[in-house]
Amino acid sequence: MGLLGLFVGLGLLVLFAFRGWSVLLLAPLAALVAALFGGEPLLANLTQVFMVNAAGFLAQFFPIFLLGAVFGKLMDDSGAVTSVAAFMAKRLGERRVILAVVLAGALVTYGGVSLFVAFFVIVPMARSLFRAAAIPRRLIPAAIVLGTSTFTMSALPGTPSIQNAIPMPFFGTTPFAAPGLGIVASLIMLGTGLWWLHRAEATARRVGEGYGHDVEDVTERAAADELVRERATTAREFDPAEMQHGHRSGEPPPALSAVLPLVVVVAVNLVMSLVVLPRLDVSYLAEQRFGGTSLAAVAGVWSVAVALAAAIVTTIALNWARLPALRRTMDAGANASVLPAFSVASLVGFGAVIASLPAFALVREWVLAIEGGPLVSLAVATNILAALTGSASGGLTIALDALGQTYVGLAARTGIDLALMHRVAVIGSGTLDILPHNGAVVSLLAICGLTHRDSYLDIVMVGIVTSLLALVAVIALGSALGSF
Structure with missing residues (x-):
């Protein structure tokens, strides 16, 4: 009965989340159903397992949700994201439209701008470019997914994504874990994704398919759609409803000023991770009032948080005159972080209850018995959980909460570098999460005014297939050569 309860609880979570029910309600309910089937105490599982682990996730990662959302909103309202997109369109758009859209998305998301902020800015630009070049508009979502939701989310060294x-x-790693393997994976994702999109463009031109019938701009309506919102907030770290708040500048900044905060994110992250933090005396962290922890456990989060904070200050300093409603903009960004953070935390609480049930031992044994070694089993675990939850961050946290210490032990026994474990886990979470019920996919299609039937095949090819190819390559190279 216990094992049946695991599947019933997970099934309820997936089914009703796909129908747009709030994960804040679904996750504890599904967890209690699983505990009930297993004959476990309900209230103890709710308050001592679910809530404690959800709160632990927030304690660790809420600063990144908060600072990332505030930074994204400042970049949006100052016009910096629009300026970056326009710059890429001007430099590449006339002859290399698809590449311009992909690189525009990649630049802003690698620089720390929230995914949904990028969506709302880049979609109108992509429509204009694709229309002028007579490229089918059904390819717009795939081009944006390739630039925003693949290599800049999971592979590029130092990416400030929550994943x-x-x-x-x-694992006690940094954002720059296994940088060489991350670059190899990024090149595979970008190269194969662009190959597919250009192939699809060439096929469309051969059969005479043009841009197609355009639709009205549904951007604002998509942002206010409650169904889109509920699905989106488990997928990434920004609440789309807050896009309508604040005050957007009517005059975007020069391209250099727009790009500089993105450079600050990467540069400060690198310096903090590799230079500043390793030289600090942080022995005080062992004290009980600081949680009895170590630098390895907090350094990564500290690096990203400081990088985002520095970028926020830089954005405000460069765009003071373009942010006349600074308080409203920052309030909107802060508010945009809350629902996504709590939604993912609820998924983490659900996973903690599932992992604490006696029946989960069977699942753990099955995962660890997968042929190919720890790297393969870790990749399978993160893939499956990200697919079921429709959330890379939720699936990854559930997998590591349940099996993280087991994999640390396996790495020590088998001589696998934890940086390699880190990179495999992150890339694994960013593959099958892009299934039809994924909040980012649903939101992007709504913003573009397209359906799954129109565009989902191309999204699969550039989002799932390219990431799986990169994951296989990283596992193969890491197994043969180690982490680099």
Whole structure:
């Protein structure tokens, strides 16, 4: 009965989340159903397992949600994201439209701008470019996914995405874990994704398919759609409803000023991770009032948090005149972080209850028995959980909460570098999460005014297939050569 309860609880979570029910309600309910089937005490599982682990996730990662959302909103309202997108369109757009859209998305998200902020700015630009070049508009979502939701989320060294931050406390790694393998994976994702999109463009031109019938701008309506919102907030770290708040500048900044805060994120993250923090005397962290922890457990989060804070200050300083409603902008950014953070924390609480049930031992044994070694089993675990939850961050945290210490022990026994474990886990979480019920996919299609039937095949090819190819390559190279 216990094992049946695991599947019933997970099934309820997936089914009703796909229908747009709030994860804040679904996750504890599904966890209690699983505990009930297993004959476990309900209230103890709710308050001592679910809530404690959800709160632990917030304690570790809420600063990144908060600072990332505030930074994204400042970049949006100052016009900096628009300026970056326009710069890429001007430099590449006339002859390399698809590349311009992909690189515009990649630049802003690698620089720390929240995914949904990028969506709302880049979609109108992409429509204009694709229309002028007579490229089918059904390819717009795939081009944006390739630039925003693949290599800049999971592979590029130092990416400030929440997915790249989650393994750091478990493995004691930095945002730059396995940089060489991350670059190889990024090139595979970008190269194969662009190959597919250009192939699709060439096929469309051969059969005479043009841009197609355009639709009205549904951007604002998509942002206010409650169904889109509920699905989106488990997928990434920004609440789309807050896009309508604040005050957008009517005059975007020069391209150099717009790019500088993005450079600050990467540069400060690098310096903090590799230079500043390793030289600090942080022995005080062992004291009980600081949680009896170590630098390895907090350094990654500290690096990303300081980088985002520095970028926020830089954005305000460069765009003071373009932010006349600074308090409203920052309030909107702060508010935009709350629902996503609590939604993912609820998924983490659900996973903690599932992992604490006696029946989960069977699942753990099955995962660890997968042929190919710890790297393969870790990749399978993160893939499956990200697919079921429709959330890379939720699935990754559930997997590491349940199995993280087990994999640390396996790495020590088998001589696997934890940085390699980190990179495999992150890339693994960013593959099958892009299934039809993924909040980012649903939101992007709504913003574009398209359906799954129109665009989902191309999203699969550039989002799932390219990431799986990169994951296989990283596991193969890491197994043969180690982490680099």
